[in-house]
Amino acid sequence: MDDSMQRPGALYQQLAAEMRSSIASGELKPGTPLPSEAQLIDRYRVSRPTVRKAVSLLKAEGLIEVIHGKGSYVKAVPAPPLTIKRTVTRKGKTFTTPQAIWEETAPPTVYRTRTTTVTGPPLGLPEDEELFACDRVLRHPKTGTRALHRTLIPFATADTAPSLAEAPDASPTDIYAALTAAGHKLTWTETVRARMPLADERSALELPDATPVVHLLAVTHGTDLEPLLLEELRTNGHQAQFAFRVTADSPRALHSVPD
Numbered sequence: 001m002d003d004s005m006q007r008p009g010a011l012y013q014q015l016a017a018e019m020r021s022s023i024a025s026g027e028l029k030p031g032t033p034l035p036s037e038a039q040l041i042d043r044y045r046v047s048r049p050t051v052r053k054a055v056s057l058l059k060a061e062g063l064i065e066v067i068h069g070k071g072s073y074v075k076a077v078p079a080p081p082l083t084i085k086r087t088v089t090r091k092g093k094t095f096t097t098p099q100a101i102w103e104e105t106a107p108p109t110v111y112r113t114r115t116t117t118v119t120g121p122p123l124g125l126p127e128d129e130e131l132f133a134c135d136r137v138l139r140h141p142k143t144g145t146r147a148l149h150r151t152l153i154p155f156a157t158a159d160t161a162p163s164l165a166e167a168p169d170a171s172p173t174d175i176y177a178a179l180t181a182a183g184h185k186l187t188w189t190e191t192v193r194a195r196m197p198l199a200d201e202r203s204a205l206e207l208p209d210a211t212p213v214v215h216l217l218a219v220t221h222g223t224d225l226e227p228l229l230l231e232e233l234r235t236n237g238h239q240a241q242f243a244f245r246v247t248a249d250s251p252r253a254l255h256s257v258p259d
């Protein structure tokens with residue numbers, strides 16, 4: 001069959017459109033290999049560079065993945081995403097979160113670092129302030145989804161809760177308990193964004209090609225909304241989603257002030 005390119009536009013874009021259509025129609029099914037370069041060249045009468053540019057375009061769109069040593073495959077239909085509930089529960093002096101079920105794939109890495117233009121503003125600190133840091137690689141026991149978790153504790157926070165300087169690798173819930181014991185009433189602010197991963201994130205999270213990460217920043221506030229702790233959570237944007245419970249606060253009653 002002669003399927004040579006007839007439409008206007010760059011040849012690689014035409015070829016990518018044909019292959020995209022084949023994927024959408026089910027002719028090329030999820031998990032199956034793409035035709036070889038030689039087969040595509042013969043069928044569409046295009047050059048090898050044209051085929052490679054078309055495949056690169058589909059890879060960037062997330063429609064295919066390249067498995068080294070095996071070739072290019074139509075990306076499998078993803079399973080329903082893992083829902084990560086962002087709740088904190090307190091009972092007496094004990095805090096719990098749904099993330100407690102995640103397993104550590106290796107011992108946590110503890111080190112000292114300094115605030116940057118990214119981590120300083122959420123903590124209300126200028127650049128180059130000292131921090132205790134702890135990195136964890138986590139794995140969800142049921143789905144195998146991986147996540148990177150980081151805690152950043154300012155030295156000033158550790159001064160108010162000395163146990164944090166002695167054990168900066170404490171779990172987030174143990175950190176919350178230590179801050180509460182130090183007299184803080186805790187609240188949290190969280191922001192989420194999606195972006196493409198850095199090379200080390202892609203490796204640690206075992207991400208396929210063209211897979212974004214969801215990156216959550218959680219700030220723990222103390223009395224008077226003072227930022228005390230910054231947590232980062234990064235995970236596979238195709239395998240996980242965050243869920244937040246939102247409640248309405250009743251406005252405080254206004255009272256007249258006597259003259």
